[in-house]
Amino acid sequence: MSTTSATTLDSPVLRAITTHTQSENPSSFLALNSGNDVFTLPGVDGVAVYRRAGRHLVQFGGPFAAPDAYGKLLAGLRERTREEQLHLVSVQLQRADAEQYRKAGFTVNQIGASWAVHLPEFTLRGTRFMQLRNKISRALRNGLVVEEVPAEECEEALNTIDKAWLGSKGEHARPLEFLVGQVGGPAQGHRRLFVGSIDGAPVSYISYSPVYGSRSGWMHDLSRRIPGGSPGLMEAINASAIEKFAGEGVEWLHFGFTPFTGLSEDNELPGRSPSFQWLMHFLWAEGAALYPAQSQLDYKEKWAPHAALPEYVAFDGPASIAGFAHVFRACNAF
Template sequence: MNVARAAAPAVVDVLREYADHPSAFLAVNAGTRHYRSDAAPGIVAHLPGRRHHIQFAAPFAPPAARGELLDDYLRHLGRGAVLTAVQLRREDLALYVRRGFAANQIGSSYGIDLGRFTLRGKPLAKIRQNVSRARREAVTVVEAGPGDLADRRALDDIDRAWLRAKGRHVKELSFLIGERGGPGRPLRRTFLARRHGSTVAYITYSPVWGSRPGWLYDLTRRSPQAPVGTVELINLTALTAFADEGARWLHLGLTPFAGLHRELEPPTASPLLTRALHQVARRGTALYPARSQEAFKLKWAPHVIEPEYVAFQDRVRTGAVWHLLRAISAV
């Protein structure tokens, strides 16, 4: 067995072969570890801890081997360890419920079918309006070339400005979003917005495999100087490029605490945690701007909106919830 940080090409090979999750490429993020079993193929992507361990998505393995790989990983953790699995899809739940996990919806993910996407009509009116506004403000969009040092320096400046503008009370869910560098950088694509010769915003996109292949919108940053509509113009430019290349889907990723519905909760859901997550969804702007993130994604009239879940080993423990929030930089 191997619990080390696996080389990115080896992880990518596993994801290409077995992943059917729009955010699977996050398993390549720096800091994520990968458990491999001698008994079953595939990997478990996770963040280890002293007692509380965080797993990202379900095991990336052949369907028939996922249960065996998960069981082997749980045995590896040993008695006294507590596992929390985050960003599970609905079809993953049975795997965890059969092993005594309590599962709750944590948010929703959104996907655009590029073969059906159109800017025409009322649903995309706000996108058209904002894109036109950015163009009137002389914003243009280009795709970054590999290894461009000048672009990297400009993006570093944007990152610093973004953090200053957000303030100390607003934090990103770092375990659940993409990253600009790290081991997966060679496979990511970055689109830049420029105005009067300066880069004012960017979005990175990661590859997606499985039943809805295409690209994942996984990280966006904008400087305070970016006009209204800049992010929409970047995403429209990238979306158009992907469609022209024959890509089938553009995934907008998970928005935690958004799209929560009690009818989507599994029977094992904790009522207390359900109430707490709904409170965060309504009033938790300081924890995470779920409403604004959800509103941005809904403006694109996504063709698929599906729930994602978090599962706690045995039961929902206060310590496990706290450790999860610490791991994703939400507290």
């Protein structure tokens, strides 16, 4: 058994997420985020990625492993967590992961969904997209120019945008980590960055991460803008990226995970916690102060996604509010 940093284990983690795609996790590239830790077992083909948060070990996405190694890695991580008297909670599990965890005795509940557009079917024509087209046109009339650029060529500008964006969130706002993407670091060469500029000054950007599996493509990941600028900046950047991706023959554009969205009784598994299920619905309706799920979903629904993919959380034991809170702690939310 070994535990190490995801940064120093870049190649094995990348190999795992590109090779072992059976769970169809569109966010799997987040396993390569700087700051993640990686659990492995000798002779076992795969990795498990996690972060420590207080007395909890928060695992991301289930084991990325060969089918015959999946259960061994999960059992090994579970054993290690118990030996250290920690509590294991696993988040952003896909349906295939959720079934495995339920069979292993975890309490599994839907926590939200991710959303995806099938680019061969996508078009901005028609009355449904009239408002979206108007926002894009307004940004372009205001002088927005969108370019795909290497991150290392605009690092200072990106930092300026990040600082202004975070400052608009309030003095106690913190940049989220773990379940959101990054710009820079060892994995940057695998991402794509589209930057919007006005009068030569960068004002907004969207970073896209690769997605593997049967719905391969790109994920609309980290996005930032300078507050108070032209409406439609993000929409115009994403439309430009879609045009480029479609021209390359890319099949899917994913919009990533949004907690508390896409909740359905049909998505729940036997043995789920009814009280935790109630909490997820409550946070969808009333939890904007914790996470702006409704506004996030509004943006994604503008693009008329073709697929809503349920995502799950699993607790080693009963569903726990403390365990759920430590997911947000691992994300640097507080």
